[in-house]
Amino acid sequence: MVMNNPYIPNLTLIESIKEETPNIRTFRLRLIDEDLREKFDFKPGQFIELSVFGYGEAPFSISSPPHIKGRFEVTIRKTGVVTSALFSLEEGSVVGIRGPFGRGWPLEEIKGKNLIIIGGGIGIAPLKPVIECIIKDRNKYGNVILLYGARTPKDIVYKEELSLWSNYIDVHLTVDKPSPEWRGKVGVVTTLFDYIKVDPENTYAFQCGPPIMMHFVTKKLLEL
Numbered sequence: 001m002v003m004n005n006p007y008i009p010n011l012t013l014i015e016s017i018k019e020e021t022p023n024i025r026t027f028r029l030r031l032i033d034e035d036l037r038e039k040f041d042f043k044p045g046q047f048i049e050l051s052v053f054g055y056g057e058a059p060f061s062i063s064s065p066p067h068i069k070g071r072f073e074v075t076i077r078k079t080g081v082v083t084s085a086l087f088s089l090e091e092g093s094v095v096g097i098r099g100p101f102g103r104g105w106p107l108e109e110i111k112g113k114n115l116i117i118i119g120g121g122i123g124i125a126p127l128k129p130v131i132e133c134i135i136k137d138r139n140k141y142g143n144v145i146l147l148y149g150a151r152t153p154k155d156i157v158y159k160e161e162l163s164l165w166s167n168y169i170d171v172h173l174t175v176d177k178p179s180p181e182w183r184g185k186v187g188v189v190t191t192l193f194d195y196i197k198v199d200p201e202n203t204y205a206f207q208c209g210p211p212i213m214m215h216f217v218t219k220k221l222l223e224l
């Protein structure tokens with residue numbers, strides 16, 4: 001935490017914008033104040049409050065890992081007032097940020113343990129820094145499995161990263177509705193549990209997604 005007054009947004013530059021899906025973009029942000037920029041630190045899973053001046057403020061998870069210094073990313077789905085205003089901004093625009101807030105994922109606690117990471121849709125955003133921290137220190141963790149589900153193939157976020165991550169962790173993907181070209185699995189994310197083997201005694205689970213997904217994933221986890 002570095003902000004002097006937690007209620008005052010700090011001016012932040014949108015350095016770059018990447019189109020992930022038709023309605024999801026990743027914004028790379030850079031605090032304008034050099035001192036704040038150097039001190040800014042966060043844990044995987046923490047979030048910021050982002051203001052689009054004149055429209056409002058909303059919470060977004062930081063989707064880049066803390067070992068990348070000087071800038072950070074948020075991955076955002078366009079839903080309403082603030083996110084639509086943000087999507088109308090271009091690279092070089094200035095927004096406000098407060099934070100980081102929240103406790104983050106207990107990464108220290110899972111060292112030496114196995115982990116199942118379950119994400120649905122945009123819910124993979126707060127899990128991305130977890131995966132990237134694990135990959136950075138891969139030998140400090142046991143078996144790591146990612147189960148990720150999206151509505152359709154074009155709604156899959158982080159397509160390039162998913163293929164890179166599969167070199168280090170066990171990645172399983174599914175879509176609810178396939179396109180004619182889709183050769184992967186079809187079904188809700190819980191169907192992926194049929195393809196994995198887990199030792200529940202020594203395994204942690206992190207999940208993020210729509211409430212209905214988390215309800216059924218939790219049921220599956222309790223059955224393991």
Ligand SMILES: Cc1cc2nc3c(=O)[nH]c(=O)nc-3n(C[C@H](O)[C@H](O)[C@H](O)COP(=O)(O)OP(=O)(O)OC[C@H]3O[C@@H](n4cnc5c(N)ncnc54)[C@H](O)[C@@H]3O)c2cc1C
Pocket residue numbers: 047056058059060061062074075076077078079080081082083084122125126
């Ligand atoms: C801790 C935390 C972390 C988050 N991290 C992320 C993240 O990493 N990425 C991300 O994309 N999101 C994230 N979210 C969700 C994000 O904060 C919301 O999507 C955001 O607040 C939406 O703001 P908005 O002003 O664009 O939408 P709003 O205008 O507030 O609209 C939100 C929803 O309400 C509906 N709505 C609005 N007005 C009406 C109306 N009059 N009648 C009916 N429905 C209406 C909209 O259609 C929309 O579905 C996170 C939320 C929390 C709490």
